[in-house]
Amino acid sequence: MTVPISPHEHLAHLVRRAQAAERAAFDELYRKTAQVQYFTIVGKIGEAAAPDVLQEVYLVAWRNIGKINPRSVVAYLNATARNLCRKHLRDSSAPSAAVTASDDELELMRRNNRSLAGGGDGAGDPSEAVVARDEHERLARALQEHLTDQERDVLLMRYYQNLKLTDIAEQTGLSLSTVKRTINQALATLRRKMGAAVLPFGLADVLARAVEVRMLPDVEGATSPGERAAQWGTRAVGAVAVALQPIEPPEEVLPADPIPTAEAPADTAPPTVAAQEIQNGLVVLTIADDVSGVADAWCIDANDTVHHPLDATGAGTLRTYRFQLPSGTYELHVADAAGNTTHGPLEVLVYPEE
Numbered sequence: 578m579t580v581p582i583s584p585h586e587h588l589a590h591l592v593r594r595a596q597a598a599e600r601a602a603f604d605e606l607y608r609k610t611a612q613v614q615y616f617t618i619v620g621k622i623g624e625a626a627a628p629d630v631l632q633e634v635y636l637v638a639w640r641n642i643g644k645i646n647p648r649s650v651v652a653y654l655n656a657t658a659r660n661l662c663r664k665h666l667r668d669s670s671a672p673s674a675a676v677t678a679s680d681d682e683l684e685l686m687r688r689n690n691r692s693l694a695g696g697g698d699g700a701g702d703p704s705e706a707v708v709a710r711d712e713h714e715r716l717a718r719a720l721q722e723h724l725t726d727q728e729r730d731v732l733l734m735r736y737y738q739n740l741k742l743t744d745i746a747e748q749t750g751l752s753l754s755t756v757k758r759t760i761n762q763a764l765a766t767l768r769r770k771m772g773a774a775v776l777p778f779g780l781a782d783v784l785a786r787a788v789e790v791r792m793l794p795d796v797e798g799a800t801s802p803g804e805r806a807a808q809w810g811t812r813a814v815g816a817v818a819v820a821l822q823p824i825e826p827p828e829e830v831l832p833a834d835p836i837p838t839a840e841a842p843a844d845t846a847p848p849t850v851a852a853q854e855i856q857n858g859l860v861v862l863t864i865a866d867d868v869s870g871v872a873d874a875w876c877i878d879a880n881d882t883v884h885h886p887l888d889a890t891g892a893g894t895l896r897t898y899r900f901q902l903p904s905g906t907y908e909l910h911v912a913d914a915a916g917n918t919t920h921g922p923l924e925v926l927v928y929p930e931e
Contacts, residue, residue: 583744584740584744585648585744585747587609588610588647588650588651589648589650591603591605591609591650592642592647592650596642596645596647603638603642608795608797609796609797610650610654610738611631611793612792612797612798613737613738613788614631614634614654614658615627615628615631615791615793615796616720616788616789617658617721617729618630618631618658618662619721619791620717620720620722621659621662621666621721622662622666624791626665626669630658630661630662630665633661634654634658637661638653638654638657648748649747649748649750651738651748652730652748652749659726712771712783713783713786713787713790714790716767716771716784716787717787717790719766719767719771720732720733720767720784720787720788723770724763724766724767727749728759728762728766729763731751731763732759732784733784733788734748735760736781737785737788739781742879753879754879757905757906761906764924765904785798844868844869844917845915845917846868846917847866847911847913847917847918848864848866848871848911848917848919850862850865850911851863856899858901859887859899859900859901860899860900860901861898861899861900862897862898862900863896863897864895864896864898864911866893866894866913866914867894869913869917870892870894870913870914871893871894871895871896871911871913871914872912873911873912874889874898874911874912876907876909876910877907877908878902878905878907879906879907884902886900887900893914902925904925904926906923906924906925907922907923907925908921908922908923909921909922
């Protein structure tokens with residue numbers, strides 16, 4: 578049975594192959610990482626010079642591939658991009674105001690990238706697509722202009738490149754507690770700048786769409802935001818975002834001539850999150866399982882402390898759990914009566930009522 582490899586391990590594997598002079602591996606590394614670098618570079622020096630600086634980032638990486646720690650390649654690219662942006666600004670004697678894209682440049686980007694920002698499928702209410710595109714562009718500006726380099730790097734590693742908190746700590750050399758604190762600070766800043774619009778469709782989904790407002794050709798997006806929402810059930814209401822990841826059951830070995838049976842097929846699908854919101858300072862999660870029914874739900878925080886719900890209401894197939902959780906990053910686990918389980922990151926931002 579093939580064991581799935583994490584995004585972090587896959588990038589490290591590509592670097593090791595590139596260090597063995599395998600150019601195809603380096604090309605794949607480019608396709609998987611260049612979009613984030615391009616997004617950051619555009620925010621620092623504008624769109625006109627960004628392609629040239631991006632190319633130089635990967636030329637530097639290729640020349641120095643043997644010196645790169647495979648498990649820190651994203652941090653290496655981030656630092657190289659920042660240094661080359663500073664060099665570009667010095668060499669061009671650009672004023673400090675040019676560090677972020679101007680309003681005129683952003684308006685031109687909006688006109689030139691309508692289809693990209695809208696998701697490209699043309700479905701749904703056109704007015705809703707315009708509103709969503711507007712929010713993605715606003716969020717792109719907020720990411721570029723209102724976060725520190727470290728906050729933006731860590732946030733995009735977590736939600737765009739899908740890295741675990743421990744992997745981010747290893748990449749950046751930060752402690753795990755610093756990574757968590759940095760993510761919470763970045764989310765709080767975005768919330769202040771953007772209001773409720775930060776989490777309209779699911780945090781990872783919206784951040785990915787913001788990064789991909791200006792999509793580079795021949796690169797890979799972050800597991801396609803739309804596909805991520807469909808596959809992992811990403812959704813958010815208010816200040817809660819959760820993405821559940823089904824845990825695959827072990828392969829069932831069937832006899833050569835299975836005996837026909839009239840019994841109903843076994844339940845192999847894990848529960849899903851039907852809704853989530855903040856009510857009176859509590860995290861309220863509605864979990865659904867239409868076959869065998871919902872059995873349990875719990876959260877684990879960064880210190881491996883298990884948080885059980887205060888209470889649960891509803892029928893077996895649709896149950897609502899209330900948790901008392903401070904703002905932070907958790908791992909949500911849910912299980913059904915058939916033993917199927919699923920888990921995923923749960924981001925909580927709780928604000929006092931005004």
